Amino acid sequence: MAVFRVARIDLATEKVTEEVYKDDVLKKFLGGRGLGSYLALKEIPKGIDPLSPSNRLYIFAGPLSAMANLSTSRITVVTKSPLTGSLTHANAGGNFAYWIRKSGYDGLIIEGAAEDPVYIVVKEGDVAIKPAKHLWGKWTGATIKAMLRENGFPEDEKSAGVAVIGPAGENLSRIAGIRMSDYERFAGRGGVGAVMGSKKLKGILVWGTRDLLRDVKDRAKFIAESTKLAQRLMSGPTAKALHIYGTNLLTAVINSIGGYPIRNFETGYAEEADKLTGEYVKKSYVVETHACMMCPIACTQHVMVRSGPFKFVGKAKYEYESTWSLGANIGLFDPEADLRLQKLANELGFDTISLGNTLAAAVELAKKGKLKLDVDWGDAGALVDLVIRTANRSDIGDDLAEGDYRLALKYGDPSAFRGSRGQGLPAYDPRALKGFALSYFTANRGGDHLEAYSPTWEVLGVPEKVDPLCETPECIEKQARIVVYAQHLMALTDSVTYCKFATLDREGIFEKDLAHLFNIAYDWDVTPEDVLTIGERVFNVERLFHVKEGKWVKDELNPHFRNPLPTGPAKGHSAAKMFDEGIKIYYKLRGWVDGKPTYDTLKRLGLEEFQYLL
Amino acid sequence: MRVRVVIMAPLYFGLGSVDQIKLDLYLEDGATIRDVVNKLNDIYPGFKNKIIFQDKIIEMHDILVNGRSIDFLDGLNTRLKDGDVVVVVSPFGG
Incomplete structure (x- = not known):
């Protein structure tokens, strides 16, 4: 039998209750996005403002999360989106799913709102709510370090699971995400970071020593079978290519077939995209390859820009989507400026895709004369400045913080929004990939x-x-x-x-393998x-x-x-x-x-x- | 005729370059993708076996001609013309 333990935390009353979900619910919805969506549909009242205390955050791992070396350390956040006004789900890798399950819970439901900033600590089944006034205003990386330090952990993000928001989430930007350890992972889409900000919740730290396989009926068989699947996954060519180059191999492929959106989806191909490719960035800026907890693929590429006008301190995690959204989609083909924008977005706590969509809409509106703003495609200095103003909601940044959909409507040109259901599109043009x-x-x-x-x-x-x-x-x-x-x-x-x-990949993990693992693990x-x-x-x-x-x-x-x-x-x-x-x-x-x-x-x-x- | 060839993800194919390999091949009129692969195999011995198995492109790999997969053209027999761009595609994910 599977058991899914959830801590329901009301930030207004600081009351914590424990809920347990068993086979009757789990066999229908599992955990993560499934259980989160089911509970959200049942519990979130119709018509509420997503940034009001009535909204809830469902932060859920799943019944196989972190139990096998199959890329299973992933966490899902479900809530009513302040960007789209309806349900959203955002998903992140890293180690948060692993550590939350080790902490004694499989998920958290956050409701209500605190009066002053707080953060939550879940350790060995105990939930504590701590003041976070001193962290409010800090960027995401510094916040994670401070939370680790204050709770007796080394500053290395491997030592516990941490989820935080940056200034974008605090200032209720509808395109803010939640940064997760380890390292610069994001539950990005739908403005989930703003929901955390509306609850005055700066961060969550999870840690523990719970036996992850404690509910597994035949653990030797489960380990043997999941190891076989992991080996098969690793034998596939996709895992190999992802490990070497990361996701940004896609720039060359998608540009080659003419589906790489340029300047807010004006067209699908640009000769200049060469320096944004995964191959060029790997050659010039990648300093290490990194893995999510218990993942055999290890696709993450960390980059550094050590000199020039766009240098930054420390390393940054970069991806195909972010490289596109803060590069080609805003007409920017300088890889150093692009990587600098990605680092900045991660530190300020943005969804990089929607941030790029919003900047692109702003430039298009400015070029059409509808928005009074001195900015052009690829104008790196002005774009960096706009990102900071958006996080702080200062002057025009207040409008950009509302996201691309609302920006386009406000300035009288809905056509500048290139998305669906109120959220901007990612890095593929649907005219070339139908x-x-x-x-x-x-x-x-x-x-x-x-x-x-x-x-x-x-x-x-x-x-x-x-x-x-x-x-x-x-x-x-x-x-x-x-x-x-x-x-x-x-x-x-x-x-x-x-x-x-x-x-x-044809050697990947599909429904047949999952049914097999569930039947072994939980006697289903x-x-x-x-x-x-x-x-x-x-x-x-x-x-x-x-x-x-x-x-x-x-x-x-x-x-x-x-x-x-x-x-x-x-x-x-x-x-x-x-x-x-x-x-x-x-x-x-x-x-x-x-x-x-x-x-x-x-x-x-x-x-x-x-x-x-x- | 001259054909521009791009090999993406060279490290994946076991080639020495991190960045994409770009080269111009000079081919006889009427040359096909098969000729390109053979020529690449002359330059990078063993390359052919990394992209072709039993006279077909290995699953999850691809070769594009001017942005179109040869699966939707004439496969390895796809005829080339002067100025064509051929891209050798590795697997990927994103």
Whole structure:
């Protein structure tokens, strides 16, 4: 039997209660994104302001988190998003999931709000709420060090799990994330950092010595089987390439096929992107390769810029998405300025993707004369200054702190927003990778590549290869079918919890392997189909949150992507046909009408308790 | 004719460079991707086996011609023309 222990912490009353979830709930939702979304749907009152004390943060590991060397140290944060106004989930690697489970709990629910800044310490099952006035205003790296020091740990982020916000979260920027140890990991999307800030919660430290395998029925068999899977995962080519170069190998690939968004998705290709590639950055700035706790892939690349106008102190974690959002998408092709912006964003506590989206929207609005701002594409000095002003909400930064969607609306040009459901898009143009025409605009949290990652099948060919530019009825049907499958698989990974990088390779970890591990660990008797259905159930629960709020129910293509790409290898392609025709097939496959699950679908998934929402 | 070849992730392919390898190959008219791979194998002995198995591109690897996967062109028999850009793609994740 699986047991999932949660500490519910009310910051207004400082009351802590323990809740235990068992097989009846876990077999339906697992932990992480699944359990978080289920509880959020049940508990968060309709129509509340996401930045009010009524909102809740569900910070959950999963029933396999940190129990096997399978990239399972991942943590999910679920809440009502101040950016989109509906449900969001944000996910981070590092060591927080490992240490929270060691601390005696598998998850935390944070409700209410403190009067003055506080931080939470969970050690060996005990929860303490400590004053944090002296930390308010500090950048994220300094905060983590101070929290470790004050609680008797070495300043090395390996020594405990720490989650903090920076000035962006404190100042309620709707694009603030939560930084996690170890090192510069982020639960980034949806403005989850602002929700922490609204609760005057500066940070959370977790540590303990609990036996992670204590509920496992046959631990020798579990260790043997999970080790076999880890070896298989490591034998795959994707793990090898990720280990050597990290995620930023993608710059060269996506630019080559013409899907690399340049200057707020103006086009999909730029010759100048060469110096932003993972290969160039590895050669010039990478100082070490790093791993999340218990991950055999170890894909993280740490960089340093030691001289020049954009040098910074210490190392920074950098990724493909951040390199794009704070580089090509704002017309910036100087790698040192780009890495400096990434370091700054991590220290101030931003979601790098949405920060880049917002800067890009601001530059576009300024160029159109709608926003009075002296800035141009690639103007590194002005952009660095804007980032700091955004974190502090000083002058125009107050508008940028609201995010790209609100900025574009305020300045009278909604077309400057390139996203869905109120959140800006990541680093792939859906006109060149048409799987994204469906996956981006059906993603529950909006503006999202990780609810169904189309390069997996459009370039890597897993589970089967689909031409990213093909628009025949057969291709559209295939894309819709794979997007639905991938959305279930990704919801599953976030609920287990394990890393999506373990699903990119034919030698990766899929529903069959997970069913096998659950059956060994908890004496369950689940099939691969049962496990995949959990993903489908979670996806429907998230959609029901939109239904409850009456917001973002119908899926819509952002009008910008009806325009053809003007240049590059995918010149002339748009996302219109794939979306307009694919969405009909997608709804049919899902058992939805106009973005809304039907009663029959809820019944099939065992979600009748929410039929009152229909 | 001249074809520009880019090998991404050279370390992954066991080549000595960290940064992308870029070179111009001069080929006979009517040359194909197979000719490019053979030529690369002359320059980097053993390279062919890192990208081709049983006369097909190894799964999760790719070769692009002007941004299009050869899987959607004519595979290894894809004919090239002067000025084409050929990119050898390693696996990735992001």
